[in-house]
Amino acid sequence: MNDEYAIRTVNLTKTFRSKAQGANSGFFSRTKVTIKAVDNLNIEIKKGELFGLLGPNGAGKTTLVKMLCTLLPPDSGTAFINGYDIVKQPMQVKRSLGTLFSVGERGFFWRLNGYRNLEFFASIYNVPRQKRQGRIKEVLRLVGLENSAFDLYQKYSGGMKRRLALARTLLPDPPVILLDEPTTGLDVISSRNIREFVRKTVVESGRTVLYTTHYIEEAAKICDRIGILKQGQIVALDTPDALRAKIKKEEVIYLAVEGIMQSQIEQLRNLQGVISITENGAEDLAPNQYGFCLKLNNIDDLPSVFDFLFDQKIKLVNFKREEPTLEDAFIELTKRT
């Protein structure tokens, strides 16, 4: 099956209907609720790409992952993994996939050691018997658990359990990997280790990764492209830098100058393109220095500010331009209706 995309969804849709308990509902009464978890979704992820799927809780990330790994049948539309249809060819899809769910320890046997756990999963993931031992040792080494391989699973820390889950995901050497919030609940160091592992080891080996998270900077650090999911729909999709740039906001400049008078501040305020000037006192300013925050309509209005300072012989001490963060982009894009 030739397909330039490792993951491709076509009008993928999933709706859940459930009964909710109201505050005043009795034991036998429930309110019916309908939630469109994934709404007519179309995403194309190229082979070898590390694609981040970012979204607030309830955006539909896990539902999407569960549909892609064939656990959840879509209501309509479909998706292709490595060229295989998730609806019509589920077994081929499963052979092409490694999936890590957000609860990393699920499915493991607590009274078996790490090696024996992987041995079991190697068999159900069809890792050939003659290659099994070597493959288990390899993935244990990749995730840094080679020295704890024979410790009981129940003695593993949270980070070790998640790394073992990652090892299980890699065990059948799948071309496509779905990582559903792999760092949720982990400490900073464990999270960083997982991210570095995904970036360096998984992606550099040519695999395609769909990485869902609600940690914005995590996605920005490692992903080639990011899709922002809101109420089951992609509201933005681009590289992390491009997403930041998409945020249409005023230019905010922090300036520190020396020897400016109040009248000159008023003149500055009246310059074309200047929206506002507010005092921005910094601790490291000298007594004759003045710090302020300048809001401009556009970055193109900045030269006229500098020209004014030059003409008025006002010494510029410090200058800083506020960069929009991916967090700004995320909040902006997810609050738009």
Added chain:
Amino acid sequence: MFAELEKIFYFTKRDIISFSTYKTNIAILVFTAVFGALSFAYLGSNASMQSVLQLYGENFTTYILIGLAFSSYLTQSLTLVQKTINPWALEEVLVSPTSLTTFIIGSSIWGFIWSTATVVVYLAIGVFIFGVSLSINILGTVIVVALGISAFIGFSMIGSGILILTKQGDPVTALITIATSLFGNVLFPPQVLPPVLQTIAFVLPQYYFFKCIRLMLTGWTIPMILPDLLILTLMSAIILPLGYGVYAWCLKTARKNGTLSWF
């Protein structure tokens, strides 16, 4: 003091609300409590002992011993599929290229090995300590056990399928458990029951399983038990595929609704 009492009230309220959401489970608990104890009323009664002697030519010890020993096979079969539907484990398997059938069979082998070991221990104690006399038809025993397990796995799949949807409380397993103890020919022959209740026993595979297994352990041959064996075979041939169908449908429904990992 009042604040602490109020906390206790809210603990209890939480539990009652949670409990009330499992309506099937409530019905089963009530049903089990009422009917479960009835079976013991017949255990060890004079009518039971005489009936055993008349029907099987066995003493009551042999009758009870075989009933208890082999009921572990049925218990194992009945709880088998439920043990494997731990939501997390089920999801992990469903995303792997392994069929559900392989998963269920693979997850059950150890249980049956353990049950076999239990049967051996039971029978050994019976023979060497209580002086029970056995004459085992090995082929017949294997056939009867296989048929009994098949029927009970069918029941187990029906119950487990319902459990996947209801999350707690599986009426089928509860009913089969009660029926086994009351009508199953485990602890007393159903012939001692009133005629109406005896009819229930004769439409259950448990009755034929325990009847056939007792005869296979006490010197009878397969041709001699053929009518009962055929009934058991027919029942297994209906219940097993029916169970698989119900289980598959319930699993599909839970997957469609996205409730597979709920519990």
